[in-house]
Amino acid sequence: MKHTPLKVAISAICFVNLLYMIPSVAVSGMVAAFPDQPQNKVLLLLTLPNLTGIAGIVAEPWMERWFSRRTLSITALAVFFASGLASFVLRENLPALIAASVIMGAAYGMQAALYPLLVNDGFQGEERSQVMGLVSGMLQLGRVAATLVGGMLARRGWYNVYLCFLAVLIPLVLAVLFLPRQSHSEQLRQQDGDWFSFSETVRLAVEGFAFAALFFMVNTHLSLYVEGYGLGDTALTGLISALGCVLAGLISTGFAWFERRTGRFTMTWAFGILGVLYLAGGLWISLPGAVLCVAGAFLGMGLFSPNLMLGFSRCAGPRRLAAVTAMVLTVVNVGYFASPYITGFLAGFVGESPADVFRVAGMLGLVCAVGSAVTSCRPGVSLPAAEKEKG
Structure with missing residues (x-):
């Protein structure tokens, strides 16, 4: 209390x-x-x-x-x-x-x-x-x-x-x-905080960039999907997006429960859920398909956001934590900015419709899930004894 x-x-x-x-x-x-x-x-x-x-x-x-x-x-x-x-x-x-x-x-x-x-x-x-x-x-x-x-x-x-x-x-x-x-x-x-893990920082930044680029798809292409295929208007797009935000908020609030069950593989689940539901929404062009795309993005975000913030403490001690946080968040923001260019370029090889872009993003999400799973199999960074005692 x-x-x-x-x-x-x-x-x-x-x-x-x-x-x-x-x-x-x-x-x-x-x-x-x-x-x-x-x-x-x-x-x-x-x-x-x-x-x-x-x-x-x-x-x-x-x-x-x-x-x-x-x-x-x-x-x-x-x-x-x-x-x-x-x-x-x-x-x-x-x-x-x-x-x-x-x-x-x-x-x-x-x-x-x-x-x-x-x-x-x-x-x-x-x-x-x-x-x-x-x-x-x-x-x-x-x-x-x-x-x-x-x-x-x-x-x-x-x-x-x-x-x-x-x-x-x-x-x-x-x-x-x-x-x-x-x-x-x-x-x-008062703290023993002068330590830093380069490998953990790089991993967190790469995963953050990749997820940000894939997640932002729902902001740039949801309206094109819903309105372009005649499924609804801007009001419906806004409603679906708002419900997605609520879903992400609820998942994040229960993050500790999910983390106990997913452990080091939390980001694997985040990428996997996003990838599967993006792919499903890209293949099933319909209003339920649009809902699946939104659910994939925001279910993943509900796991990604708190996992990213907790990940900073695995990268550095208190003395370097602020610098690591700033560096990784900068990379993540670049991922948001670059999202339409990355997915648009790759989708150009198969088609440029909203469904094509979601299908490509879904495949990328599954590739990232596999990559995250492989890197998660390695033991995490060893925190200093003082940090372990506090944790």
């Missing part, structure tokens, strides 16, 4: 961390608001935060030289809130909106690197797995809530989606009250 306030604070931080994606529910209104501007320039409001998020991720280990993780978390939340509020106030000024999006993305990226570090700092053993699953689930559930609320707000004006950033005040207050006050430098002096 003594850790409950910390769990609540980190969960609340994760719940709002994907708010930077909220303008995606109001794209048509956003484009219509700036008719004299090129559409690609307006869409920078959606794409720039992903790019500048990498800058925030990379900056976090460097900032830890001078500031504690508590201070960085509070600062990132405050900047996140301020950028959302500025976007609402300056809604008629596109350059100002773009500048706010740049800052918003950097704050998101820093917080994305910080929350797994906060969990690793505050929890050990199976409790760490349980909490990491919980907060990973909150990321997905927060995304669903923001999408639903933002969609309703956008009916009265596209810019009203930025009012969702008022919710950031809640985790900001909780962070001030409940995040540990001990400075990160003091914490490091």
Whole structure:
């Protein structure tokens, strides 16, 4: 029970961390608001935060030289809130909106690197797995809530989606009250944390890149599948996606239970589930087939996300954990960005329809599952004795 306030604070931080994606529910209104501007320039409001998020991720280990993780978390939340509020106030000024999006993305990226570090700092053993699953689930559930609320707000004006950033005040207050006050430098002096596993880091980065590239398929091609084959409209696509996020959240929340049964082969299961269901959806072109594709993506994500965050502690001790976290998360973000180019290029050899692309991605998922299984057969990295005792 003594850790409950910390769990609540980190969960609340994760719940709002994907708010930077909220303008995606109001794209048509956003484009219509700036008719004299090129559409690609307006869409920078959606794409720039992903790019500048990498800058925030990379900056976090460097900032830890001078500031504690508590201070960085509070600062990132405050900047996140301020950028959302500025976007609402300056809604008629596109350059100002773009500048706010740049800052918003950097704050998101820093917080994305910080929350797994906060969990690793505050929890050990199976409790760490349980909490990491919980907060990973909150990321997905927060995304669903923001999408639903933002969609309703956008009916009265596209810019009203930025009012969702008022919710950031809640985790900001909780962070001030409940995040540990001990400075990160003091914490490091008390821990035997100067170790690093190159092989584990490479494996985590490669698996993260591969899964991110395959998962993002559901964002780039689901609408093309549903609407292109005449199975439904954008509302149906949004509903299926929202249900997928809920599914991922529920799986992540029970991650500790799954991890006890899958052990080192958790990523094998994640790739395998995604591969099989993508392949099935690509072969069975229908509304149930679209649902299978979404289920494959988000069931896999429910296992992948907490497994990735827990994997950082297998790669390095506390002294190097922030740097490893930043490096791997950067590679994962590149995987999201490269997804349509990788799968589109490979699908070009067999066909370019949405079903073709899902079939190719499904085959790639199964190949990755086999590769993950082979590498998982080797013993994992041996943690220092002090870390084993804590775990």
